[in-house]
Amino acid sequence: GDSVTQMEGPVTLSEEAFLTINCTYTATGYPSLFWYVQYPGEGLQLLLKATKADDKGSNKGFEATYRKETTSFHLEKGSVQVSDSAVYFCALSYQGGSEKLVFGKGTKLTVNP
């Protein structure tokens, strides 16, 4: 079946450091890929998405590129801020049907000033 694997956390960085959170997937078809973020005490929020191979999703300085050849969707940000501290979830979904999300385990990021 379909699955998503994320790098194990937690990740601790200093402010302005470069961030990479690795995400790889196993899929039977051609899914869309997502990054969701969960800030403390809140629900999951869509951060960015990509719907087909080579698409790049971007939002709030975060980027991820849909790499079909490596089945990856790594999240990157050039300079993290304290306010980026949150849990990040990689996920996939298929168009049509119920469009349920298949999530990775989540990676907790802490950014220190």
Add this chain to the structure above:
Amino acid sequence: EPEVTQTPSHQVTQMGQEVILRCVPISNHLYFYWYRQILGQKVEFLVSFYNNEISEKSEIFDDQFSVERPDGSNFTLKIRSTKLEDSAMYFCASIHGLAGGWGEQFFGPGTRLTVL
């Protein structure tokens, strides 16, 4: 800004008891979901609901679970006889549901269920 709300934020119950988790999806949304996350594990899909019926359910969603949209606003998840392994964070989500999809799923803040 419209948001998905969930109540209660934390529910503690005894094993074998029935619990009802409540969600109010965004008002013009058509598809509704429940997910759960056992501590330290993945967020897992439980069930999707559209047009007053289940559109898909996972293996986790056995006969102990049921969902209902009793009125125009609430979407509930009932667990008939809770087990220790039902302890988890339960997330409700909704999507507008335009044909062809790709609409964003909006999530509630979750209900933490603790079964003793």
